[in-house]
Amino acid sequence: MRNFDSNVQVMKYKVLREVARHSWAGEEIFSVFDDIAAKIVKKGEPSTSCCIYKDRAKVAERIKIALGGNKNNPNIIEVIDIVCDECPEAGHVVTDLCRGCLAHKCAAACRVNAITFGPDNRAKIDKTKCVECGKCAEACPYSAINNFKRPCEKACKADAIHMSETGEAEINNDKCTSCGACMTQCPFGATVDKSYITEVIKLIKESENNTKYKVNAIIAPAFASQFEDVSLGQVVTAIKELGFYNVYEAAQGADVVAYKEAQELEEKGFLTTSCCPAFVRYVKINYPEIAPNISSNLSPMAQLGLILKEKDPECVNVFIGPCTAKKAEIRQDTVKDYIDSALTFEELIALIDSRDIELESLPEDELDDATGFGRQFARSGGVAEAVCEALKEQGSDFQADPIACEGLDKCKMTLLRASKNVLKNNLIEGMACSGGCIGGAGCLTHSDKYRVVIDEHAKEATHKEIKEIVEEIC
Numbered sequence: 001m002r003n004f005d006s007n008v009q010v011m012k013y014k015v016l017r018e019v020a021r022h023s024w025a026g027e028e029i030f031s032v033f034d035d036i037a038a039k040i041v042k043k044g045e046p047s048t049s050c051c052i053y054k055d056r057a058k059v060a061e062r063i064k065i066a067l068g069g070n071k072n073n074p075n076i077i078e079v080i081d082i083v084c085d086e087c088p089e090a091g092h093v094v095t096d097l098c099r100g101c102l103a104h105k106c107a108a109a110c111r112v113n114a115i116t117f118g119p120d121n122r123a124k125i126d127k128t129k130c131v132e133c134g135k136c137a138e139a140c141p142y143s144a145i146n147n148f149k150r151p152c153e154k155a156c157k158a159d160a161i162h163m164s165e166t167g168e169a170e171i172n173n174d175k176c177t178s179c180g181a182c183m184t185q186c187p188f189g190a191t192v193d194k195s196y197i198t199e200v201i202k203l204i205k206e207s208e209n210n211t212k213y214k215v216n217a218i219i220a221p222a223f224a225s226q227f228e229d230v231s232l233g234q235v236v237t238a239i240k241e242l243g244f245y246n247v248y249e250a251a252q253g254a255d256v257v258a259y260k261e262a263q264e265l266e267e268k269g270f271l272t273t274s275c276c277p278a279f280v281r282y283v284k285i286n287y288p289e290i291a292p293n294i295s296s297n298l299s300p301m302a303q304l305g306l307i308l309k310e311k312d313p314e315c316v317n318v319f320i321g322p323c324t325a326k327k328a329e330i331r332q333d334t335v336k337d338y339i340d341s342a343l344t345f346e347e348l349i350a351l352i353d354s355r356d357i358e359l360e361s362l363p364e365d366e367l368d369d370a371t372g373f374g375r376q377f378a379r380s381g382g383v384a385e386a387v388c389e390a391l392k393e394q395g396s397d398f399q400a401d402p403i404a405c406e407g408l409d410k411c412k413m414t415l416l417r418a419s420k421n422v423l424k425n426n427l428i429e430g431m432a433c434s435g436g437c438i439g440g441a442g443c444l445t446h447s448d449k450y451r452v453v454i455d456e457h458a459k460e461a462t463h464k465e466i467k468e469i470v471e472e473i474c
Contacts, residue, residue, distance in 0.1 A: 251369065
């Protein structure tokens with residue numbers, strides 16, 4: 001079994017692997033729903049819900065997500081209602097700290113008479129009356145009343161998740177940035193990203209061994225942190241064995257973007273970066289006054305896709321990375337002509353294992369297309385460092401004063417200062433995930449040590465100047 005952070009990912013991996021296995025075989029997935037569910041949820045094993053039948057029903061819903069999810073829902077992130085039924089009711093609750101006091105300040109503070117008292121004189125909240133104002137919690141001298149938030153709500157810094165009338169999580173698509181933070185925090189795996197895994201298999205199969213068209217893999221530099229038990233060269237070999245014609249580093253596109261953003265920063269005087277689609281969407285939704293200062297450049301993924309399509313208009317480009325928001329980005333009008341599909345690292349490992357490819361026994365292939373600066377885009381601070389390097393290589397006298405923000409909550413504070421014209425910095429590097437791309441929702445595992453891993457990966461790049469890459473591929 002592969003290394004993952006949680007059993008939620010293990011379940012997701014099993015579903016993706018089996019769906020991929022049947023897709024390679026050319027089988028109609030809807031005809032083997034029961035077979036896949038029975039293989040994943042076996043008789044005699046402990047149930048994770050009330051019974052084996054509900055467990056299999058949940059797997060069936062996960063299979064639908066693996067097939068692309070609800071086509072009528074434009075969001076990449078979906079909620080599986082049957083899975084989202086285990087959390088206690090959100091809102092204000094009375095805890096065991098309630099002492100059943102005589103004062104009853106909580107009831108006095110409640111203007112809708114939602115608080116009653118039992119035989120033990122302890123407070124109870126009538127949820128049919130409560131308006132969640134929090135006055136009772138403020139009044140309690142023992143802090144016995146807490147405002148309980150479900151994990152997905154806590155995780156969503158874009159305030160895009162709320163509870164529906166029937167109790168399940170509901171996503172406001174107008175606010176959602178597709179960052180996937182809710183996915184990583186839901187203990188039951190009720191929030192899931194739609195998969196393009198069967199679409200990618202179809203693209204590979206219909207290329208007829210890359211004779212009709214070439215299928216390229218564009219892999220994000222964060223992959224250096226994800227495969228600890230094998231070499232990166234072995235992962236590259238595995239991707240080619242899946243049927244991809246070639247593997248390119250998205251860091252190449254990052255070098256080009258850094259070079260262009262350095263020029264744009266000097267022209268505009270103030271800029272926010274374009275590499276993180278979740279951050280860009282967050283800015284456009286919540287700080288439209290700053291939107292004109294978002295870099296007009298494509299993301300590294302799209303930039304490299306553009307370059308590859310210019311060289312071979314018939315090629316197909318598939319991005320592989322840690323980011324769920326990339327799946328939304330590839331649908332944008334400015335990107336869809338350059339990137340044909342996208343996978344996460346979770347989907348990549350499921351794809352590899354669906355073909356029974358033994359990573360550990362593979363020979364190593366080489367991947368050395370970019371500078372260390374481009375590779376450092378994978379972690380917070382790396383984009384800003386690359387832009388400063390590009391300014392230096394261009395001989396510019398412009399003094400960049402960058403600030404790197406990781407996590408939408410920290411981005412919010414910086415953007416708020418910028419919107420009020422009190423931010424001293426002239427370059428905002430925004431990353432929706434903690435740590436940057438290495439904290440993406442599509443990663444196999446997450447760790448603080450991955451920043452060091454990325455820096456080591458960057459040092460191994462033989463290309464030392466961004467300008468060298470730009471001149472070579474543009």
